[in-house]
Amino acid sequence: MSALLRLEGICKHYPGVRALDEVTVELCSGEVHCIVGENGAGKSTLIKILSGALHRDRGEILINGARVTIDSPTDALRQGVAVIYQDFKLVPELSVAENIFLGKEPIQETMPFIDYASMHRNARAQLLQLGEEIDTTLAVSTLSAAQQQIVEIAKALSQRVRILAFDEPSAALTERELLKLFAIIRRLTSEGVGIMYISHRLDEIFEIGDRVTVIRDGRVVNTSPIITVNKKSLIQLMVGRKLEDEFPNVALTRSEEILRVENISAGILRNINFSLHRGEILGFAGLVGAGRTEIARIIFGADVKETGSIFLRGKEISPRSPREAIDVGIGLLTENRNRLGLITEMKVGENISLSSLNGLLKGPFLDKVKEVQTARRFVHQLHIKTPDVNESVENLSGGNRQKVILARWLATKSKVLIFDEPTAGIDVGAKYEIYVLMKKLAQDGVGVIMISSDLPELLGLCDRIIVMHDGRITGELDRDAATQEKIMALATLEGDVRWS
Amino acid sequence: MVMSNSSRTLSSVLGKFGIGMTLLVEVILFSQFSAYFFTAENILNVSLQLSITAIIAAGMTFVILTSGIDLSVGALVAFTGVIATSVLKLSIPLLISFPLAIVVGLLIGVCSGAFAGVCVTRFSITPFIATLALMTIFRGAAYMYTDGRPIWGLPPEFSLLASGRLFGIPIPTLITICVYGAGYLVLHWTRFGRYVYAVGGNREAARLAGINTNRVLVSVYAICGVLTSLSGILLAARVNSGQPNAGLMYELDVIAAVVVGGTSLSGGRGTIVGTLLGAVLIGVLRNGLNLLNVNSYVQQVVVGLVILVTVMMDQSKKK
Numbered sequence: 001m002s003a004l005l006r007l008e009g010i011c012k013h014y015p016g017v018r019a020l021d022e023v024t025v026e027l028c029s030g031e032v033h034c035i036v037g038e039n040g041a042g043k044s045t046l047i048k049i050l051s052g053a054l055h056r057d058r059g060e061i062l063i064n065g066a067r068v069t070i071d072s073p074t075d076a077l078r079q080g081v082a083v084i085y086q087d088f089k090l091v092p093e094l095s096v097a098e099n100i101f102l103g104k105e106p107i108q109e110t111m112p113f114i115d116y117a118s119m120h121r122n123a124r125a126q127l128l129q130l131g132e133e134i135d136t137t138l139a140v141s142t143l144s145a146a147q148q149q150i151v152e153i154a155k156a157l158s159q160r161v162r163i164l165a166f167d168e169p170s171a172a173l174t175e176r177e178l179l180k181l182f183a184i185i186r187r188l189t190s191e192g193v194g195i196m197y198i199s200h201r202l203d204e205i206f207e208i209g210d211r212v213t214v215i216r217d218g219r220v221v222n223t224s225p226i227i228t229v230n231k232k233s234l235i236q237l238m239v240g241r242k243l244e245d246e247f248p249n250v251a252l253t254r255s256e257e258i259l260r261v262e263n264i265s266a267g268i269l270r271n272i273n274f275s276l277h278r279g280e281i282l283g284f285a286g287l288v289g290a291g292r293t294e295i296a297r298i299i300f301g302a303d304v305k306e307t308g309s310i311f312l313r314g315k316e317i318s319p320r321s322p323r324e325a326i327d328v329g330i331g332l333l334t335e336n337r338n339r340l341g342l343i344t345e346m347k348v349g350e351n352i353s354l355s356s357l358n359g360l361l362k363g364p365f366l367d368k369v370k371e372v373q374t375a376r377r378f379v380h381q382l383h384i385k386t387p388d389v390n391e392s393v394e395n396l397s398g399g400n401r402q403k404v405i406l407a408r409w410l411a412t413k414s415k416v417l418i419f420d421e422p423t424a425g426i427d428v429g430a431k432y433e434i435y436v437l438m439k440k441l442a443q444d445g446v447g448v449i450m451i452s453s454d455l456p457e458l459l460g461l462c463d464r465i466i467v468m469h470d471g472r473i474t475g476e477l478d479r480d481a482a483t484q485e486k487i488m489a490l491a492t493l494e495g496d497v498r499w500s
Numbered sequence: 501m502v503m504s505n506s507s508r509t510l511s512s513v514l515g516k517f518g519i520g521m522t523l524l525v526e527v528i529l530f531s532q533f534s535a536y537f538f539t540a541e542n543i544l545n546v547s548l549q550l551s552i553t554a555i556i557a558a559g560m561t562f563v564i565l566t567s568g569i570d571l572s573v574g575a576l577v578a579f580t581g582v583i584a585t586s587v588l589k590l591s592i593p594l595l596i597s598f599p600l601a602i603v604v605g606l607l608i609g610v611c612s613g614a615f616a617g618v619c620v621t622r623f624s625i626t627p628f629i630a631t632l633a634l635m636t637i638f639r640g641a642a643y644m645y646t647d648g649r650p651i652w653g654l655p656p657e658f659s660l661l662a663s664g665r666l667f668g669i670p671i672p673t674l675i676t677i678c679v680y681g682a683g684y685l686v687l688h689w690t691r692f693g694r695y696v697y698a699v700g701g702n703r704e705a706a707r708l709a710g711i712n713t714n715r716v717l718v719s720v721y722a723i724c725g726v727l728t729s730l731s732g733i734l735l736a737a738r739v740n741s742g743q744p745n746a747g748l749m750y751e752l753d754v755i756a757a758v759v760v761g762g763t764s765l766s767g768g769r770g771t772i773v774g775t776l777l778g779a780v781l782i783g784v785l786r787n788g789l790n791l792l793n794v795n796s797y798v799q800q801v802v803v804g805l806v807i808l809v810t811v812m813m814d815q816s817k818k819k
Contacts, residue, residue, distance in 0.1 A: 321712065339702075340704055341705055343697070346768075354711070
């Protein structure tokens with residue numbers, strides 16, 4: 001195999017941070033080269049430099065041995081380099097075909113207008129090559145995440161791409177959609193395209209990768225063929241220390257009931273019944289759209305229920321706003337912490353104190369000294385990596401952002417805490433820390449609910465797991481009885497589903 | 501890491517310094533060309549002139565911080581003016597009519613702002629449209645109410661509100677200082693102020709953090725409304741009449757002051773001190789150009805250019 005792409009000695013500094021330090025990575029034609037590393041290790045920075053979205057301080061980019069200039073995404077495309085980002089860069093209101101041919105619309109032969117007929121024809125052909133039939137006249141916003149991703153790939157391929165980089169492609173995909181993506185990737189590599197694949201999910205890397213490069217703190221720690229490494233050794237390389245267990249081994253003692261939900265119906269939810277005890281972690285499994293987030297939002301007062309009752313410590317509550325829920329001691333760590341959790345314009349300390357300012361008043365004014373002290377205490381307690389509580393929260397990595405939100409809820413002294421996909425997009429080290437904190441909360445007598453699409457995580461952490469399908473609870477499994485197969489069978493209501 | 505923090509502080513100092521620099525250049529230039537410019541009398545005069553827009557701009561800062569906008573301020577100045585002055589003309593003792601005029605005037609502002617806030621929250625109308633509608637409603641109402649004619653013949657005591665001085669400083673200037681002092685305290689030292697930034701930064705996240713976002717939004721429009729009406733009363737006192745065409749295009753001057761002062765139109769970022777500097781910058785510019793006898797057509801062009809350049813400098817610093 002010859003080197004199709006070589007990134008040589010790439011350096012990138014941010015004020016006070018060395019994001020990339022002499023990074024050298026090679027990609028061969030027809031190869032899937034995986035890049036792994038913790039959040040903040042520099043993977044995304046590397047991809048952005050390759051795509052021309054960021055400027056490197058030093059280093060060279062060579063394609064087929066020749067030095068090339070990539071200073072903008074347009075340059076990158078001209079060199080046959082495209083990136084499929086985690087949050088797709090499509091225009092939601094435009095149609096599938098318009099998106100695929102954005103910026104290179106075919107023009108009619110006789111008139112200076114867009115040739116829609118040939119545009120749709122070519123778009124359809126491009127999609128068919130990827131084994132996908134999508135109506136090319138549909139607006140992109142009406143497509144599923146998986147379909148949008150395929151449109152992105154089709155868009156990249158329509159401009160003769162030789163190097164395709166994926167940034168966390170599986171984040172929005174179901175298991176089945178992921179298998180389809182893998183099939184597409186294999187077809188592309190057989191045609192000689194080089195693939196760079198960034199993911200947190202190590203299982204995927206073993207399935208699709210040929211080689212893997214581990215990046216830690218902006219440096220390449222190791223590059224090796226995938227068959228010479230295993231999951232454990234990769235994790236060790238990523239975090240730079242030995243990880244004993246994937247999950248903290250803490251025994252919890254379940255005590256009295258703290259929350260009970262009876263016959264709740266609303267939207268897609270039908271007749272939801274369950275109870276949560278102090279000192280336990282209750283898991284919610286199910287496919288995306290099964291109604292898990294909807295239940296959390298109703299308990300938290302973010303949405304309203306149609307019928308049914310909620311009891312907190314035996315007393316009926318019906319919160320009509322998040323504020324009312326917070327006041328009785330319920331907290332929700334929302335899914336998608338950037339969109340629904342953080343105020344990115346604000347500082348770390350301000351984000352932590354946002355829900356508990358009532359306790360930080362001195363007369364009519366904020367007691368900023370106390371605010372900073374409290375925030376510092378949480379930063380210390382949760383090991384949040386930030387220079388100071390006055391740092392803008394934008395400069396923090398995903399795991400540390402999640403800890404900031406967790407600190408916000410710890411500051412409100414919640415009695416019931418709901419975690420909705422708390423470890424999505426977080427690296428292994430930070431995940432473990434979040435697990436430890438959740439266990440600690442349960443130990444301290446908080447009722448913890450965990451919604452997650454990561455089955456091993458639910459199995460490793462929860463005492464009981466409730467499985468949902470299509471707005472209903474389809475089963476409840478005790479820790480000892482639960483397996484991935486049983487959960488998937490209940491989540492899909494199909495007997496034959498296998499979880500890879 | 502320490503470095504990143506201190507360089508950030510440095511750039512934010514430079515950011516504040518940037519508009520200060522423009523202001524300094526302005527002052528130096530005008531002092532060169534006009535002997536009268538840098539006299540105590542002229543400085544007090546400028547402060548009096550710019551107080552009207554500056555007071556509204558303080559309120560507008562709250563609105564823009566929540567990523568909103570209030571286009572109705574100019575028309576509200578006129579409407580408040582004609583209503584307050586007509587209260588003064590009622591045949592009741594001045595001791596009653598004077599405070600009554602002020603209270604009624606301010607109430608108009610509060611109600612109008614709160615109404616805009618309700619449109620934005622309960623009825624999910626975008627702030628631009630809601631306040632655009634209010635703008636034409638108030639302007640039309642001011643003309644309807646006065647039949648297009650100014651209200652004259654006010655008690656002479658009323659004009660003291662604008663022309664009077666306390667400790668040698670014009671009353672509107674003192675009011676401006678108080679408004680900005682209070683605005684600073686509220687924005688940076690109270691829970692409500694923090695919520696204003698949170699709502700502007702991310703409204704849904706703010707709601708899920710337990711903030712009553714609707715109440716915050718209604719409040720900021722009410723604050724903007726009451727400060728606008730305050731300005732309307734002061735303006736009526738200054739021209740000693742209720743003019744239905746008062747405050748034309750004020751909304752643009754006010755928004756310009758806020759934006760030049762570094763507040764982001766997309767919300768969540770900005771300071772009220774910046775707004776004050778922005779209002780002063782534009783006020784001093786107008787005054788200087790007047791002293792230099794630059795004709796009013798050219799003045800508009802120059803003011804526009806200065807706004808552009810200041811914001812450009814601000815943007816390039818952020819990169």
